[in-house]
Amino acid sequence: MTTALLEQTTRQQLWTGAVIDVDVHANVPGIESLFPYLDDLWVEWIRERAWRGPLMPNHHYPAMSERAARLEWRPGEQPAASSVELLREHILEPWGVERAIVNCYYGLDGLRHPDWAAALVSAVNDWLIEEWLSKDDRLRASLVIPARDPEAMIKEIRRVGDHPGFVQVFFPSRSDTLWGQRMYHDVYREIAKRDLVVGLHYGGTTEGAPSSNGYANYLVEQYGAEWQSFATQVTSMISEGVFTQIPDLRVSVLEGGFLWFPVWGWRMNKEWKGLRREVPWLDRPPLDILRDHFRFSTAPIDAGPPELMSKALAWVGNDDMLMFATDYPHRHDDDIAQFLSLLSPEAQRKLMSENARSWYRL
């Protein structure tokens, strides 16, 4: 069977080995679907305000854009990627997926009410457990957290972080304050203690500008250049010594591209050599720290012309950094078959499944 990602070939022609998909999306179909997981207080609160849900998802993924959902993955009445049945039909079955990691970006980071946001976050996590994790053994998921409140983050991680279906904690790529800052270090300790992964994923509050120069006017600016936000967060986490303090912490960069990181690393290594004394807790080059503590999903691929792409792939430097993702249901126009053809068989095997298996302890 040919899926939307494989227009010219089949899954078996592309790859006969195991597939682990580290980034598939679960969309909350509507605020009412969270009501079973909310206290009456918050249901009443929502009804009183005639609130239809957070605006962030539509901001980052305009509903009728193919960036939000490929045409062939739009089920008609229901929102795209809003049920496990759709995920099975579109990804799990045709791709023969062994494991898929479900990420839900519902945009609750946009809410300022601390208790309402925390209640909704808990509702999303309970919804993920009931409607996704408990319905298909192949699924694992990222738990979501109240993105403005470190204490509430820790509370939520303690509440559901030991559920065997959760392998990751979702951190949007934009935030009010950079993720490396010290107020979050205890959050990372809770995550590392449970052997969970930090999933740095596209999204986040509109109050967090996508670049140091402020806001973009167009989706193409925002989405196409979002790697700047990712790079800023990665820089912050490394410079602030997160991995000195919590040596076991692992971070996945999801839907953030990956070809920027070698260039970033060359620059950071140069600067670190002369500015090292300012951050004396960094006892080795930043790119070395990144290689040990970060992995990157392959959607989007950032692929240029094949002959240039093979050179750029060599910059990545080893076979361990990349993990396959479809980013269902988003459209990226990446040619996965051409991409794999640039890799050695061993690199293909690691990328399609084995890097994710060891990273997420699957």
Added chain:
Amino acid sequence: MRVAGTKLVVGRADDFKDGDRITVEAGNGRQIVVFRQNGGFHALLNRCPHRGAQLCKGRFIANITSDAVGEYVFHGENRLLACPWHGWEFDIATGQSYFDPVGTRARPFAVQLESGESVREELESGEASYTPAEYAAHVGAGPDDGPQPGPYRAETYEVSVEEDYVVVSLRPARPARPPRPVPTIKEEAIG
């Protein structure tokens, strides 16, 4: 100057104030910078292992280490020499860098104080360098202004057997380091 020799007499120890530095020619095109820093004498090849900048133009800075984020240990003895170009730091006693202690180091030379009597031969044959003060007077520049032609062949260099002289032990020039290995990349990916 006896290039093939093993010791280079730089000058009288008492002529060096703390913080002074002097750059001398050591044969084979090599320059050596000699420092008096924190009372001790140290010598480095006057060439940063990175891009060849003159280390004699570097400034001394304190090392700062850390056992945890937010904890600073300030090593106030200013024994790190920062290269003037990119700020890479080298321990003046060992040449060791801190960002890459194994792969990158400036080249140190041993410095001893020897009596005038023991270096009489070098001094009388004119194979001694200037003191920093003599250097400055001769070239009309401060001792921090980088390497100058030298050493001056003092025809009538006054030997004072009661005083100590700063002597750098020379070693043969080190062969060039082979290029560092590049990360393994896949044949297929290179195409």
